Every structure is written in structure tokens, then in C-alpha cells.
Amino acid sequence: MIPRSVSLICFLLFLVPEIATVSALIMAKPNCKDTCGNISIPFPFGIGTGCFKNEWFSVDCKEATADSPSRAFLSSINMEVLEILFEDSTVRVNSPIISSGCSDRGANISIDMTASPFAFSSSNSFIAMGCDNRASLNGIQPEIVGCTSTCGSSTEGKENSYCSGNNCCQTTIPLSLQVFNASLGTAEDPNDQGRNQCKVAFIVEEEWFWNNISSPEEVHSMQYVPVILRWFMYYGTEGVTLYSDAKNSDAMYCISMNLSSGRWGLRTETLYFNSTTCRCSWGYDGNPYLPDGCTDIDECKIQKVNLCSGMTKCVNVPGRFKCELDKAKITFLILGAATGLLLLLVGIWRLYKLVRKRKNIELKKKFFKRNGGLLLQQQLSSSDGSIQKTKIFTSKELEKATDRFNDNRILGQGGQGTVYKGMLADGMIVAVKKSKMVDEEKLEEFINEVVILSQVNHRNVVKLLGCCLETEVPLLVYEFIPNGNLFEYIHDQKEEFEFSWEMRLRIATEVARALSYLHSAASIPVYHRDIKSTNIMLNEKFRAKVSDFGTSRSIAIDQTHLTTHVQGTFGYLDPEYFQSSQFTGKSDVYSFGVVLAELLSGHKPISYERSEERRGLATHFILLMEENKILDILDERLMGQDREEEVVAVANLARRCLNLNGRKRPTMREVAIELEQIGLSKGALPAQQSSKELENIRDGNWHPTSVTIGDFRNGTAPSLDVQPLISHETW
Template sequence: MGLQLASALIFLLLQIMSSELSGLPMKSCESQCGDIDIQYPFGIGPNCSMNDWFVIVCNGTANNRRAFISSINLEVVDFLYERSRLRVKSPVISINCTVHNSGRVVDLRRTPFTISNYNRFTVVGCKNRVLLTYADPDIVGCQPTCDKKLKPQGKNPPCSGNKCCQTAIPYYLQVFNPRFENVNVRKGKRGCKLAFIVENIWFKSNIKDPYKVQEMEYVPMLVDWKINATALESLGINKKTTNWAFRYYNGFDFPYPNNSMLMCRKGYAGNPYLPDGCQDVDECLDLEVRSRCSGKCINTNGSYRCEAQKSWIIILGSSMGFVVLSLLFTSWWLSKFIKKRKSIQRKKKFFKRNGGLLLRQQVCSSEANVEKTKIFSSKELEKATDRFNVNRILGQGGQGTVYKGMLVDGRIVAVKKSEKVDQSRIQEFINEVVILSQINHRNVVKLLGCCLETDVPLLVYEFIPNGTLFHYLHHQNEEFQLSWKMRLQIAIEVAGALSYLHSAASIPIYHRDIKSTNILLDEKYRAKVSDFGTSRSIPIDHTHLTTRVQGTFGYLDPEYFQSNHFTEKSDVYSFGVVLVELLTGQEPLSSASLRSGIGLVTHFIISVEEGKLFDILDPRIVDQCDREEVMVVASLAKRCLNLNGKQRPTMKEVTVELEGLKFPQKDHLSILRKSDEFESNLWDAFPFTTFSNSDSGTDLSI
């Protein structure tokens, strides 16, 4: 009896040791909470999960048990283990609704959980604009229209923009804390307003009237989770394991390095966190798969194959062998012919869809006068870019990908593969191509032509070899640094280009995205304004352009963000931010400024008003710059950054003042002081009575 008891204790001890070494829970752990199946890495209780992040608390009565993730305090609806994803109950935040539900903030920061981008941020209600906080550096928000004449028709989705709108969320989002903003609300006219994050597929298939959401306790939301490399090793997983697949994500602010998302490969299903958890799916059980097989369907690991029956092989071989051999050459020739014809038809379809006929009409029109615009063929640009080889990529952005290419005549060009063009804006897109092709300014990147016979439009620009101004200002480069004279020359050239676009071009053009990354430097380090993907032209008799807010955070005109009215003074504000970058060598949104809560623009204006300009000047130019020139440029930048757009100078006035600095010191000050604005702004911004030329360049007395 004693021997049997000892053997049982030893067996139990080995089980416990084996379970701890493998990182998996013991068999005694509870695996069910109500109707929800709890599997590893989650577990009910701290000893049954991978770590404290994945502990499940099971509350409620015996007939109504509910599962909560204790680390983030969210109730679980379902687990999707094969995708490292779970479905939780997400709060509905409402204002002025019949069923008041203020909801609560979802905060997943400093946890291995993120809100999946398979959700959509949804806003319901008239006169309602809602922004997602903690989505920096992006500006994510939604504002429904409210046209009472419009009614849902046919198969339109329940949230198509009128009284309800949806927008995608960034993949890194970990906080749901919306900010409501009233838009043109009269006193006593405050209607029901809702904001929530919901699984996109669920919302489309379960909701007909979005206002009904206010009556719901919650909506389903998808949440992704990740584990660190140490946890992977504890599971005995490595790259040679056949039933596992890895996807690595960088840049998340988690307390773990190398966060990983485990998923079963295509053709496998199950829980990838369990040994042999990913099991082969028998595709031959699917009726649709079997219907595609003319013979017998045979399942294989991760896939399947179709095998003709032997009797059919014998019959077909004896009766059709000679015919097949005789038609082999004909079939090959016919397939090539059909493939070529389909390619031609596809190119014609893309050309027409992308506005090629309209562009060709304007090119041939004598009024358009766009003789230099060339319409390239897709074959030309494929050859120039080596079929858009990834090694030819110069850069990627929100408007598309840029490739380096060489044309047949030997010219080096930059080929931009644009994002898809909205069909409702084809006329506008073609007009912009025509207008940009007419721009002939030494400090604007020249548009050489375009190709419209591909799925997305291709734009061909002249190639600028020395990269962006941003790189030289914010990346340390001991071999070459921009001197003060070079920075001043760049400012003059960019100002001249913008002045040309605003007032000298045939139709005024607003750039709408002026920033240091869109200022390129040629082989002689001359400035070239680039990336007109968001630019717009306006009629001469108009003063502004009404459009949805678009631009880069840190350079965006606050007045434009408030009013949705983009004017030429909005470009002036963005140029003022670039001037501050040239003076300070700092980024508009750095990690230090985000921690302090004060951006570069605010810090600059405060420093100027307190007489501390030279304390924030870029140390790389302190010993070489002319102090009076720096003061003039700083005063000009401060005026460009005025919150009231009407009080900012025009780009023509900015260009005149900057070009005045090219003259000798005595001459340029006498020229600039002819302007009443200069006298009042320059010396008011710098209340110094004396300053000394010390070695440090920062010794000032007030």
C-alpha cells in the first residue's frame, strides 16, 4: 500500500514539473466559463494562464457565468485563437439620448492588447463631429452629414455617411476615449449623439437603424493580443516547427521586446498556443472544393489535390490523345493571342477609367497649351523601373510609392505609383495633372507626364538626387551639414516657389502639405518643392477652398482645422513651421515636446516673446550665423504662425523680405524697414537693448 501511494505521488510530481517546464497549464485547470471555451494562453486563475495578462475571472451564477480578462477589465464574448484575436463587449458612449449611456474609457496602454483594425470607429447623430484621442500622430475622426431628404435605399449599408459615418482606425490604437464636438448647433437643438468602436462585419449584418445602438448595453469589438519571444521559447516554438507561423510587429509601446502574433498557417485550424494545436483542415469535406475537382479530391497537409480516376485517364488517353497532340501548338498560340488581347483591353479599360480620354482631349486642345505633357505607356515605365522592383523604391507615403527609373533616352526620373483615384474626382484629377504640367519654376519638381493604362495612375517627375530637407535637419551627418547661408537660401527658394504657385501661375494653386519632407535638394542643394498629391487649384475669383481636413500634424494650420476652409494663408502657416525648423533644427513633433505637452511652434513663439531666441537656435549654426539675419527670419516666422490667417503675410511679401537678406547688411535693413509691418513686428518680437558677440553666441542682456 505504501509503495502504491509513493508511486502516485511521484507521478503527480512529474506531471506538475512537466507542466511548469513547458509553460502550459495543468490538466486540473477549469476550461469552461458559461458557453465560452477557455484555452491557453488564457486560463481561469493565475496558475492556469501564460502570465498575469491572460488571467480570466469567471463571475456570475451557475446558469449565467461571464468571463472577464482581469488585466484590462473587459468582458469576453468569444475567442478566435487561430488569429490571436478575441471579441469583447465594447462600450457605447452617448450624449442627449433617450437611453443615456455615457460608457467608459477603454485603455489598453502598457498591455499586450490592441484594438484590431478589423473594427470601425462609428459616429451617429446630426451636427456631430467626434475625434479619437490618443491616435497621434494621425488625426482620426468622423462627422456625419444630415440631409433630411436622403433616405436609405435598397442594399445601401446602414452607415453610409448621412446621419451615421464610419472610419478606419490605426493598427496601433490602444485607447478608446472619444471627444465630441458640436458643429453649428443652435440653442435648444441638441439631438442624440453616439460614438463607439464596433466589429465591421457585425455592424453591417445586424443593424438597420444606427440609432437603435443607444438601446444596446454594448457592441462587439475585436481585440488582438501578442506575446513576447521569451514566452515563445517556453512553448518550445521555433522557426522550424511546421505547424506554426509568425508575424512580427515593431513599434508597440509594450513592456516586451519582439512582440509576436501566433497564427495557424493557411490550411490549418485550431489553437496555435497549444502543442500540435494547429491541425490540418480537410478541404475535401467542403462541397464547394469537391465541385471544383473533376475527379477525386485528396486531402494533403495544409491543402488538397484533385486526382482524375484511372478509368477516365484510360478513356481520355485512347480517344483524345491524337487530338490533343495535334491541337497543342494551336492552343499555345491561341492562349498567347488571348492573353495579349486581354492585356490590351485591360489597359484600355484602365486608361478610360483613370481619365485618359479627357486628358488626351485637353492635351490636343489648343486652349490647354500643355505641349510638354507626355502620356507614357505602362510598358515604358515597367522597363524604366525594372518592373517596379522593390530595390528601386525611393520612398513611401500616404499618396503612393515613388520608384527611381531611367527612360530610354537616359533621363533619370522618379515614378510615383499613386493611390486609387476616386471616380467622382476624375475630372479634378486630370485638371490637376494639366495644371501641374504647366508649372515651370526652378524650385518646383517638374511633372514630366503620366501613365493612365494601369490599375492606379503613374506620375513621372524629374529625379532629385540629394533627398529631403528633413533628413539634413534632423539626422546627424558629420560629413555634410547645412550652414546658415544654405538654410537661408533654401527658405528663399521655397518661398519663391510658393509665391509663384499662389499668384504667378495661370490658376492659383494651394499646395496643402508644405513640410520639410516635401522639400527636396538637388545636386547643388537647391530646394525643390514636391508632392502635389493633395494640392488643389481654385478659380481666381475664390478666396478659399472648402474641403475635409487633410495634412500633416505639426504643420497643419489651426484656423483650417477649425473651419475646414483652406486659404493661401494656410500654406503660409506651414511655411512658418519650416522656417522654425531651419532656425532650431528641431522636429515639429518630437518625443521631448510630446512629453512636455508643448509643440515646437508654441515653444518657439514663447522663446521669441521672452527674448530667448538664441537659446533655442540650432547649435550647428550658432557660431556662423548673422544675428540680425536670424532675428529678421524669426520675426517673419512668428508672423507666418499668427493664429489669425488675415494677419499673416502673403507668400509674395515673405519672398520680398527674405530676398532682402541677400543684400549687404546696411542695404537690406534699409530696404526692409520701408515696410511698416517689418518695423512693428521685428523689434517688438525682440525686446533687447544690447547683445554681445560672445563665443557661445547666446549671451544676451535685456
């Protein structure tokens, strides 16, 4: 009968499963290897001389090779170790499958563990598979253990249907079985259909079998299956004192068992039974088979074990813990001090919040004034009503709209700032641009630009909805454009999206209209100064919207140019502007010409894959036209669309826009008109060209009023003074 103390231990273990050691436990003998690959090797098992209890527990570790991982074997019984379950006193090993009438299988191997501390666990089952298989265990006389499987289709499923007789049968194994050898037979009927079919038998871990095997066929390709072996510590019948050198015999206990009868008992010192398994006592953890291998657990550090209330403190003692009651005076003193401290902290926190709130208000006022808010209010109040829809947002509104400018809301970043996607309180989706630092000396100019852009009302220009000046850097609020920018559709080809010539020509025409409007139709002319494909957005209907006016400047009606520090994007920058620092409307025309070249070629404005002379797309494009090789640069997606005349007309226009002499470039108004005429032709030549000219185009003959693809094929295109554009070394 198990003593009451053992029952108490079992109850506590069930009640508090979370108990664990605080520090790393020593499970192997000192200076001994404790793992083989990913398998832990605790004492009494061991690798190498002096590292195991006796030869039965010697483990041979075969190191990993290029073809296989490290593998552990029990040397005494020559079985591969899959896992040592120390707490259960079991070991999972590979057990052979015995077969008969099966092709391509190795020799049958039997297992004999007689006189060893190992025996098959009752968690295993004896399984036989195959048509008309009469299998039985040998070497366990006078007992007879076996089962018979019939010939029939097995039913997929679990215990109630699968392996219940049809092609598969199972039975339990005897207690403490140490020998595995099976006989496989068939019915005596010579007409038996299963006589020459493959039959197998094996002992297997029952849980593994039900979770991994669903049909007999799955086993036919296996050589081994996992089984569970129980192991014991053997000490002869005359009695041996266990761990006489242990300093603390209370730290562990041992359970003795007579294998012949299966009787169990509890001993703590001298044992008189054939076999023994040991455990660390309650409050200890570690390896009970090592001298002083069980170490005390500090229960006070384990929250669910430490049951001391707030009125007591936990004190750890060997094997357990105790709660000591604090004196009442100390308790009240601590509570009073804690309450006072808490009230003080709350007061300080509220005062800090109040001061911080006032500072934020003052700081917002300071930023608003510094960023030109008063000037903007004056401009808005003195306007004639054309910019009344422009709104001055508060920083709180835009912080809420952008989730405090969360990085996940970033739409893009550029030289002028970062753009975030936001949603206003009324549900409107907007783009919020957080500008970089604004020079205080140019704040008046910045405010004037906000006012100017507020008056711009063109369907192909991104609408400025308002701004916020309460922040350290100004925030601009634009309408949200959902389909990204033109650069992505030119250079990041998407198979599901057909970027047709009609769409390219329409986008180019819309951008030209917008720039023509800014240059000549707006109330105050505006130069964009940073025309590029990334600044051309596409709305839900893929209509072009010119954006990013961060570097834009307005001019008086009678002015012809601006003298400024050179700003722009390499690859799009007007060489004439770079040399003179004088930006004109023709500088925007040059940048637009680069965009036309991008639309025609699908090439990026700068490519380091080309030679240094041709690194810029503008130079490369014009030189190819001079060399009569325009077909070499056309985007392959434009081939076969029956728009040769339109493509060549746009190429000629792009070449004129890219003229190094700004005076020889067309104006944006002229560019817009010419693109509209090309679009209206719908693939047909302009009316002034005769049928003879059409024949000349098809034959590749040059016509003085136009350039065709035929011209480039036959090498008769006119020349144009071309010099290499500014190389990247200039920057």
C-alpha cells in the first residue's frame, strides 16, 4: 500500500503543474557529454567510459555525417534511441519489423533483453498485418500471445474500425516482456488467397501507431517502428544501500518492484527488491541517480506555488517554503507610506500633464506664427472668395487622420518631405505631406505658394485642400490619388495591366494641358520645377494628376525667368538651367520631354548600364534618333499596336522638347496642342499629308515635314545639334 505522504505529493503535483527549477539542472555525470544530437542523455545513461551506471546503460553516439544526423544506440541491446523520458523511467527506441513473403526487406531481427534492466512497456501493442496472417510471439512459454488477420478490405478510421481483423489485428503484450520474436503463418487451406502475400508483425507504441498509420501498406516500406521500454535500476536480492554518499537523503525517494510479481513498495534507504526507480522528493528537482543530484526548488520565485498572501512573506526552506507574518506596525507603516507616495505621484503626474498641455499650446502658437500662419490668415481674409475652400487644419486633426504619422501610412518620400495617407473626421481620404524644415527667411514665399496653389483649379492638377502650421514643419493636405504614380506603370511592368499606347498618349496630353495651364492660364503663372514621372499621379480612372509643388515658384506676368539655387531631379534637369541658374518655362518643357522619352522607351531617366556619354535618357534618346535607331529604344509593349505615325510624331515632339537651346523648344501650350492633334488623328496621318507621303513612309523615304519609323529604318533622319548632357560626376 502506498503511504499517505506519497498521495500528498501526487496531489500537489497535480494541483501545481507549473512548478519548475529556477536554475539549470545537472542531469549527466561531471565532465560527461549530456546530449547526442538533439537527444538528452541523463545519468544512469551515459556516453563514454565512466559516464554510465553500468554497461546496460552505455550509449553509443554516432556523430552526424553529411547524409544523416547524430544517432544514439543502447550498446547492450543494440537498439537506436529516439528519446529518453527520464521522468517516466522509459526510453523510446526503434524496434524491428518481422516480415514474411515481402520483397525488398532485410533479414528479420529479434530482440532479447533477458537479464537487462529493460522491458517492453504496457503502452505498446503487438500488431500483425497482411492477408490471412496468423502471428504469435515466441519465447514467452507457457503464455500464448498472438492474433489473426483475415483477407478483406480494411476500413479507414480509428480503433473501432481500423485494425480490427481485416488485414490488420492487434493484441496486448505480457507484463515485463523482454523478448520479441514472432512467428508468421497462414491457414492450412492450400487455396488460401493470402498464402504468398506479404505479412508483417511488430511491437509498436500504441499512441504513435494510431496517430501515424492509417493502412497496412504504409508499414510495408518501414524497417523499424518506435516502441517504449521501461528501465529500472538493478540491485541484487541481498540488499544494497543506495547513495550512501548523498548529503541529504530527504531529497529523493525510490520505488521498488519485484518484476516477477509486479508488487510495488516505497523505500528511502536500503532496498531488498530486484529493481528500483527513483524520483526527487517534493520541493526538489534534478537527477536522483546522481549523488546530490536533487536540488532544492525555490518556491518563493514561482508565483503559482508561492501561496503567501500580502500580509505575509515567503521564506524558502529545503524541500518546501513557509509564510512568515509581518508585524502589524510595519505593515501599517508600509501601507501608509505607499498611500502617501501614490498620492504624491498622482499629484505630480497631473501637474506634469497640465504644464505639458500649456507648453504644447504655446508651442503650437509659436510654430503657427513662425510658419506664417498670421500671414496666411490675412491672405485668406483679403481674398476675393476664390480660395475660401482652403482650410487651416489643426495638428490634432492630422495626427488623428494619420494615426500619429504611423510609418505604415507612408505613401512616399522625396526631397521635399514625406507623404502619409490619412482619413479626416468626415471620412474623406487625403494625402498629408510633412515638409522638411522651411527656412524662416522664406516663410512669406512659402505662404504665397500655398495661396497660389489654392487658386489652381485644374482637373489634371492635384488639389491642395489646406495646410497645418501648428507643427514644427508645415503640413500640406492634398486630395488622395489612389493608383500610384506614372513611374510605377512605366518601369514596374505588371502582367495583369496593359499599359497601352492610347493610355500613354492620353496621360502625356493631360500632363501637357496641366503645365500649359500653370504656365499661361493661371491667374499668376507657376513654374513646377520638378516635372518627373514620380510626380505624375493616376486617379481611379487612370487620369493624370500633376503633384508635388514643393519646389514650384510663381512669377509676375511680365517676368520671363527665375534666378534660383539649382533644384530638381538628376535625369530630368534642364542643362541650360543648371549652367545659368535661370529657370524658365522652357525648363519645365525639357523635363516633360524626358517624361515623353520614358513613355516611348520604357527606360529610366538614368541608367548606369549604359556608357557614361549615354547615361542620361535624354542624350541616349536623341543620339539614337540621330543614328536612325529609334526602333532600338521603343518600348516592346508598343510594338504591334498599329500606331507607328503617332509614336513617331510624339518622338519628334520629345526631341524638340529636349533641345539644348531653350529658345528652340516649343512652349507647353504648343506641346499640349500638338499632343491633342496627334490624339485626334487616332492612328491616321494629319490631313495635310497625301497618299504619296503615306507610301514614302511605308517605303522608308524621308519627308521634310515629318519623321517616320521608315526614316529611321533607312537612315535618312535629319540631324540635330546634340551634346552630351551633364554627367553624374558634375553633381
